[in-house]
Each structure stands twice: as structure tokens, then as C-alpha cells.
Amino acid sequence: MTRDTRAGRTVLPPEQPSIPQRSGGTGAYWLYLLPGFVLLLVVVLIPLVWNAYLTFTRWKGVRAPEFIGLGNWQKLFSDEDFWTSFTNSVWMILAMVVVPTVVGLIVAALLFDVIGRKFGGRVGSFLRATYYLPQILPIAVAGIVIGWIVRPGDDGALNQILGWFGIPAVDWLGQMPSAVIVLMVVMVWVQIGYPVVVFMAALQRVDPELYEAAELDGANWFQRFSAITMSIIRPEIFVVTLTCTIAALKVFGPVYIITRGGPAGATLVPAYYAYQEFFTKRNIGYGATIATVLTIVVVIVSIVFIRVQNSIERKERAGL
Amino acid sequence: MSATTAIVTGKPGRARGGMTRKRGVDWLLLALVVVGALLVIAPFYLVLVNSFKSPVDYANSGPLALPQELDLTGIVKFWERVNFPQKVWNSVFISGIVAVLAVLISMLNAFAIGIGRVRGRTWIVLLFLLANLLPQEALLYPLYYMFKSVGLYDNVWSVIIVFTVIQAAFGTYLLSSVYGTFPKEVLEAASLDGANRWQILWRVVFPISRPTLSVLLIFFFIWTWNEFLIPLTFLASNDNQTVPVAISVLQGDRLMDVTTTSASALLGIIPTLIFFLIFQRTLTRGITAGAVK
Numbered sequence: 001m002t003r004d005t006r007a008g009r010t011v012l013p014p015e016q017p018s019i020p021q022r023s024g025g026t027g028a029y030w031l032y033l034l035p036g037f038v039l040l041l042v043v044v045l046i047p048l049v050w051n052a053y054l055t056f057t058r059w060k061g062v063r064a065p066e067f068i069g070l071g072n073w074q075k076l077f078s079d080e081d082f083w084t085s086f087t088n089s090v091w092m093i094l095a096m097v098v099v100p101t102v103v104g105l106i107v108a109a110l111l112f113d114v115i116g117r118k119f120g121g122r123v124g125s126f127l128r129a130t131y132y133l134p135q136i137l138p139i140a141v142a143g144i145v146i147g148w149i150v151r152p153g154d155d156g157a158l159n160q161i162l163g164w165f166g167i168p169a170v171d172w173l174g175q176m177p178s179a180v181i182v183l184m185v186v187m188v189w190v191q192i193g194y195p196v197v198v199f200m201a202a203l204q205r206v207d208p209e210l211y212e213a214a215e216l217d218g219a220n221w222f223q224r225f226s227a228i229t230m231s232i233i234r235p236e237i238f239v240v241t242l243t244c245t246i247a248a249l250k251v252f253g254p255v256y257i258i259t260r261g262g263p264a265g266a267t268l269v270p271a272y273y274a275y276q277e278f279f280t281k282r283n284i285g286y287g288a289t290i291a292t293v294l295t296i297v298v299v300i301v302s303i304v305f306i307r308v309q310n311s312i313e314r315k316e317r318a319g320l
Numbered sequence: 321m322s323a324t325t326a327i328v329t330g331k332p333g334r335a336r337g338g339m340t341r342k343r344g345v346d347w348l349l350l351a352l353v354v355v356g357a358l359l360v361i362a363p364f365y366l367v368l369v370n371s372f373k374s375p376v377d378y379a380n381s382g383p384l385a386l387p388q389e390l391d392l393t394g395i396v397k398f399w400e401r402v403n404f405p406q407k408v409w410n411s412v413f414i415s416g417i418v419a420v421l422a423v424l425i426s427m428l429n430a431f432a433i434g435i436g437r438v439r440g441r442t443w444i445v446l447l448f449l450l451a452n453l454l455p456q457e458a459l460l461y462p463l464y465y466m467f468k469s470v471g472l473y474d475n476v477w478s479v480i481i482v483f484t485v486i487q488a489a490f491g492t493y494l495l496s497s498v499y500g501t502f503p504k505e506v507l508e509a510a511s512l513d514g515a516n517r518w519q520i521l522w523r524v525v526f527p528i529s530r531p532t533l534s535v536l537l538i539f540f541f542i543w544t545w546n547e548f549l550i551p552l553t554f555l556a557s558n559d560n561q562t563v564p565v566a567i568s569v570l571q572g573d574r575l576m577d578v579t580t581t582s583a584s585a586l587l588g589i590i591p592t593l594i595f596f597l598i599f600q601r602t603l604t605r606g607i608t609a610g611a612v613k
Binding site: 015016017018019020028029030031032033035036037039040043044046047048050051054061107110111114115118119123127129130131133134136137138139140141143144145146147148149151155156157160161189192193246249250252253256257270271274275278279284287288290291292294295298299302 | 341342346349350352353354356357360361363364366367378379382383384425426428429431432433435436437438444447448450451453454455456457458459460461462463464465466481482484485486488489492502504507508510511517520521542545546548549552553563564565567568571578581582584585588589592595596600
């Protein structure tokens with residue numbers, strides 16, 4: 001970004017603190033930031049820089065790291081597992097962002113507009129709580145529940161249900177693409193409650209009079225939904241897609257518990273791949289490189305999201 | 321999953337009018353949403369049913385049937401093997417201390433940023449936000465090495481320190497915007513009465529923002545409870561593990577039969593269910609009250 005592209009932004013004068021000053025000036029407030037900042041420095045900033053340094057080294061965790069320049073970075077490009085891990089991130093985004101957002105929007109709209117209004121708010125909030133339940137389950141526990149349901153052989157719960165329809169037992173986690181599909185289904189299950197709850201809250205902001213006016217103008221339910229609802233709850237849609245995308249890129253627990261990256265590395269995700277390099281293979285430099293790439297991707301995605309959101313908001317305001 | 325939940329306080333929604341006439345299509349849509357909800361809770365049903373079966377019962381009747389008689393061996397076996405009360409205590413201890421410390425630090429940071437309006441506050445907030453967005457893997461090895469060299473490896477305090485910082489990073493981001501809109505008149509009045517900053521923070525800002533702080537406290541507790549990667553890496557010995565780690569470690573144990581696995585999941589779900597029942601309102605108020613300011 002060059003300076004010129006930002007020229008349009010107005011620079012506000014620095015605000016005064018909310019408490020009138022008698023002595024010390026704003027500088028004294030730094031004291032309040034001190035504990036938090038020292039902790040941030042020690043636990044986040046220093047390790048982050050250190051990790052970035054490690055990407056230029058070969059290190060087994062004992063003795064001193066050996067500086068090897070760009071070796072780890074070169075290795076990335078020809079490393080098939082690395083590319084598999086990022087391809088799997090795309091599947092995770094599908095399962096944790098796209099499906100939950102779309103389905104969550106539909107479920108929230110149904111709960112709010114149909115069930116809440118026609119069957120009472122209690123039914124609506126009870127169902128909302130049900131959808132939300134997997135969200136507060138530790139991911140480790142969720143992983144074990146699912147891993148156990150899809151276990152191979154006739155006594156697995158899923159295989160037994162399929163057996164009723166005469167479908168032979170499947171070794172779900174032992175082959176592709178079913179192993180990735182299982183992971184995806186788990187993530188949809190875990191994630192679905194979050195957009196439902198957030199969108200339902202957002203729907204409360206929609207003024208019913210807008211609907212009534214649109215109805216009088218002859219707009220059908222779908223037209224009303226896309227023209228009114230979607231534009232009013234767009235901030236929530238942004239927050240949900242951004243936070244879920246970041247979570248999808250960082251996914252670790254379910255892979256560690258359900259598939260351990262298997263079969264044969266087919267369900268690797270970047271976070272698990274880095275973990276494996278750190279603690280199983282003891283290639284710390286290479287693990288650090290994968291973790292750094294992941295960090296860069298997360299930061300870029302966040303910046304792009306926020307910029308797009310801001311530009312849409314600006315356009316909207318200009319249009320009003 | 322800490323990254324997937326955003327909390328911001330906001331106004332409660334307006335109540336809608338009473339119930340209206342139901343048409344056939346409404347019943348159909350209700351059925352659709354109920355089927356979806358049943359699919360969501362189906363795994364919970366399976367866990368509940370199979371935790372009370374004997375292995376023989378499971379082998380004979382399969383995973384879907386109700387138990388023929390209540391059998392507690394799976395639960396007892398798991399309870400004893402992992403020393404479950406100790407794991408629950410570790411989780412409560414870690415999550416509780418993290419929640420309190422992280423709220424405290426968030427409040428101090430947000431006081432300086434939101435009310436003190438320190439210079440460069442936008443960048444400071446972004447810096448804290450970054451700490452929360454980062455994949456933990458990018459800190460993992462240096463932290464592992466640091467804790468090993470200071471003797472905090474395999475010590476619950478290592479996990480407490482890390483999560484205090486990570487949760488406080490989110491808390492700072494959130495509270496700064498809340499404190500940024502703190503009523504100025506109240507602060508000025510306190511200042512005229514002769515209160516200094518420290519007194520204003522504790523006697524005015526803290527009591528007024530207590531509802532937001534308590535929502536943060538509950539979220540920090542639950543998020544820390546559910547964390548997996550860092551406790552897995554830093555809490556190696558059995559005595560220090562948290563509930564999720566203990567359950568997953570035992571998972572690799574070949575001696576575990578299916579009913580014990582199911583029982584382990586059941587015992588892992590129970591604390592969560594208890595939080596859910598106690599804090600349902602706070603939770604939904606927290607996430608619902610508009611994920612966006």
C-alpha cells in the first residue's frame with residue numbers, strides 16, 4: 001500500500017482522555033498498560049519473533065540451532081504434504097464457514113420468523129440452545145465422540161445404521177475421501193450453533209415495519225429476506241465468516257484426535273503438520289516455517305476481510 | 321473454540337407480537353428444524369446410552385439400542401483410570417485463575433486505552449488483537465523451550481500464564497471499545513469529587529462495567545476449559561492434565577473398550593452441560609447481544 005491510496009482518510013486530532021487532567025498527563029496511563037504489555041511481550045511477541053528466526057535454522061531441539069538460510073522455505077515448495085495441508089484447509093473452510101453460514105442463516109430465519117412467531121419464543125430458544133450445544137463441548141471430547149461413532153466394523157454406530165439399508169460396513173477413517181468427509185461433518189456439527197445464535201440476535205434488529213411495507217409492495221418472503229434482512233445483518237455475517245475462517249485455518253484438535261493426519265498424510269492440516277514436525281519428527285526449523293506461513297495467511301485473510309467490510313460500509317454510507 | 325465466539329454487549333431485542341395462525345407449511349418448517357436439532361443431539365444420545373452398557377451388552381445389542389440393564393463398569397473404569405476428580409480440579413484451577421487474571425488485565429489495559437486514550441491506541445488494540453488471532457503453533461516451540469529452561473514445563477502455571485495473555489488480548493480488544501463509550505459525565509463528577517485515576521477505576525468504572533466483566537469471566541473460563549493444543553503440549557504428566565487432554569490421551573490406550581470410551585466422553589460432557597445450564601442466559605446474552613457493536 002502506498003501513501004497515496006490512503007490520502008482520502010481524514011486525520012482526527014488526538015482525543016483527550018475522558019477524565020479531566022490535573023497532573024501527570026496521559027503518560028500516567030501507560031502504567032496501567034504495563035502488566036498487560038510485559039506479559040504480551042514475553043508470551044506472544046518474543047516467541048513470535050523467535051519462531052520466525054527458527055525458520056532459517058535446522059534444529060533438533062538439543063544443542064544450538066544451525067543457521068541454514070532459506071533452506072526450509074525452499075523445501076516448502078516441493079513438499080507435497082505441505083500443499084495437501086493447505087488444500088485441506090479449503091475443505092475445512094467449506095465445512096466451518098460456508099456450510100454453517102448458509103445453513104445457520106436458514107435455521108436462524110426459520111427459528112425467528114416462523115417458529116418464534118407462530119409457536120412461541122420458548123420453542124424457538126429451546127431449539128436454538130440445542131443447536132448451540134456442540135459449541136461449548138471441548139473439541140477433544142467432540143472428536144472422541146465422533147471417532148467412536150465412525151469406528152470401523154459392524155458395531156460402529158454409523159455402520160450399523162447403514163447396515164439397516166443393506167450397505168456394507170465402511171472403514172471411514174482408513175481411506176479417502178471418507179476420512180476428510182468425516183472431519184468436515186464433525187466441523188459442521190461443531191460450528192453450526194454459532195451462526196444460528198449470532199444471526200438470531202441480529203434478526204431482532206430488523207424493524208418489522210420494513211417487512212410490512214415490503215409485503216404491501218408485493219415482495220415475497222425471499223425478496224424481503226434478501227433485500228431487507230441480508231443488508232441489515234451484514235455486519236454479523238462478516239464477523240461470523242471472518243472468525244470462522246480464521247478458526248478453520250487454525251484447526252488442530254479434531255485432526256489430532258480423529259485421524260492424526262491419516263490415512264498416509266491425507267488429512268493433514270497446517271496446524272497439525274507443524275505440531276508433527278515439532279514434536280514427532282523433531283524438525284523444529286521446518287515446523288516453525290509451516291507455522292509462520294499459517295500465521296501470514298491468517299493475518300492476510302483478516303486484513304482483506306476488514307478492508308472489504310470497510311469499503312462496503314463506506315459505499316453504503318455514501319449511497320444514503 | 322475461542323476464535324469462533326465474539327461477544328459485545330448491546331441492547332436486548334424488542335419482543336415480537338403474540339402467536340398467530342399456524343398454516344400447514346409452518347408445521348412442515350417446524351418439523352424441518354426439529355429434525356436438524358435431533359441430528360445435532362444424536363451423538364449425545366449415543367454417548368448417554370452406551371455409557372451405561374456392559375461390553376457384552378454392547379456387543380450383543382449394538383450401539384443404538386437402549387441398555388438392557390444399567391451397568392456402571394465403563395464409567396467406574398474410566399473414573400479410576402484417569403483419576404477423574406483430579407482432572408476436573410486441574411481444569412477448574414487453571415480455567416478459574418486464567419479467567420480472573422485475564423479479566424483484571426483486560427480491565428487495566430482497556431482503562432488506559434478506552435478511558436485514558438493513550439497515544440497510538442489503535443495500534444495497541446491491533447497488537448493485542450493479533451495475539452488472539454495468531455495460530456498458537458507460531459508460539460508453541462519457543463514457549464516450550466522457555467518453560468523448559470525456567471522449570472515451568474509440566475506445571476499448570478505454564479498454561480495459566482499463556483492463556484491469561486491470550487484471553488486478555490481478546491478482553492482488551494472488547495473492553496477498550498466498551499470503555500471508549502463510557503459516560504464522560506460520571507468520570508468528570510468523580511474527578512471533581514477528588515478521586516484519582518486508581519480510585520475512579522475501582523470505585524466507578526469497575527462497578528459500572530461489572531455485567532460486561534462477568535460475561536468475559538465466563539467466556540474466558542469456558543474457552544480455557546476447552547483448550548487443547550497448549551495443555552496437551554505443556555502438561556505431560558498425568559497429574560497435571562486437564563479433562564480434555566486426559567480423555568484424548570486415554571483414547572490411544574488399546575485396553576479401552578467401547579463402553580469405556582463412551583463413558584469417557586460422557587464424563588467429559590457433564591461439566592460442559594453444567595456450565596451450559598448455569599450460564600445459558602449469560603452465554604446467549606453474551607454472544608447474542610449483537611456480535612458487532
